[in-house]
Amino acid sequence: MVKKVSAKAPVIGGKQYHIDCGPHDVASSVLLPGDPGRVSKIASDWDGAKEVAHHREYHTMTGKFQETPISCTSTGIGAPSLAIAIEELSRINVDTFIRVGTTGGLQKKHHLGDVIISTGAVRLDGASRDYVISEYPAIAHFEVVQALIAAAEALKIPYHVGITASTDTFYCGQGRPGFQDYFPSHKAHIVKDMQLARVENFEMEASCLFTLASLFGKRAGAVCTVIANRVTNEFNITDEYQKRAGKVASLAVHILEGWDKEKRKTKKQWTVPAIIK
Ligand code: URA
Numbered sequence: 001m002v003k004k005v006s007a008k009a010p011v012i013g014g015k016q017y018h019i020d021c022g023p024h025d026v027a028s029s030v031l032l033p034g035d036p037g038r039v040s041k042i043a044s045d046w047d048g049a050k051e052v053a054h055h056r057e058y059h060t061m062t063g064k065f066q067e068t069p070i071s072c073t074s075t076g077i078g079a080p081s082l083a084i085a086i087e088e089l090s091r092i093n094v095d096t097f098i099r100v101g102t103t104g105g106l107q108k109k110h111h112l113g114d115v116i117i118s119t120g121a122v123r124l125d126g127a128s129r130d131y132v133i134s135e136y137p138a139i140a141h142f143e144v145v146q147a148l149i150a151a152a153e154a155l156k157i158p159y160h161v162g163i164t165a166s167t168d169t170f171y172c173g174q175g176r177p178g179f180q181d182y183f184p185s186h187k188a189h190i191v192k193d194m195q196l197a198r199v200e201n202f203e204m205e206a207s208c209l210f211t212l213a214s215l216f217g218k219r220a221g222a223v224c225t226v227i228a229n230r231v232t233n234e235f236n237i238t239d240e241y242q243k244r245a246g247k248v249a250s251l252a253v254h255i256l257e258g259w260d261k262e263k264r265k266t267k268k269q270w271t272v273p274a275i276i277k
Pocket of ligand 1: 102103104105170174203228
């Protein structure tokens with residue numbers, strides 16, 4: 001039997017088509033790693049974490065972190081598959097998104113294992129241009145940025161804060177020669193150009209996340225662990241590195257929940273908490 005689904009938003013049996021989740025499967029705050037294998041590693045810090053779906057690259061678990069409901073959905077690598085996750089999670093009432101990933105640091109100060117908290121992203125992806133002109137900014141929500149900083153401080157994890165560049169490709173797009181040294185001239189200076197522009201890091205999803213979140217009226221942020229340094233040419237990934245961004249983001253969700261409660265109590269739309277007492 002052929003099931004009828006809306007062409008506007010395919011929903012099958014109450015579940016969003018790609019992520020296979022319905023409105024009661026996820027919390028209002030969702031962490032977004034690229035790798036489906038990282039979801040259970042991140043959720044291992046939560047209480048009562050349960051797998052709610054695993055379809056294609058989209059693996060979702062939901063639980064509680066320090067009593068705060070929280071979910072994690074992997075997005076796959078890159079902006080096109082991330083855009084599908086943001087579309088479908090938005091439709092089931094998610095309001096806060098935090099990308100948690102790994103990244104290549106562009107400045108000498110970025111040690112392997114540090115985390116980088118993005119304030120905005122250079123839109124070197126193609127998918128976000130399907131949604132809005134390229135002059136539209138990709139900015140992280142200031143409350144999420146502050147919560148991530150507060151979390152990194154509390155966990156004593158070394159962190160940097162600044163602009164990220166999100167590319168569609170790991171190799172040529174990030175200034176790494178391709179197969180058999182294929183390297184087009186228009187990418188030969190991308191590392192230098194981004195360094196000059198004081199960009200902190202390369203990754204592959206933040207710009208599309210920030211753009212879509214702004215368009216949809218959602219909050220978004222990103223925290224990524226440095227596994228490569230493009231100045232020193234170091235590269236290393238450990239289990240601890242993979243979990244680190246997830247720890248910062250889980251605590252940030254809990255911090256945001258506290259601030260949101262205060263906002264509701266005091267009927268304020270925004271909060272600007274201080275970390276210096
Ligand atoms: N992820 C990226 O996109 N680039 C890196 O260099 C490391 C992780």
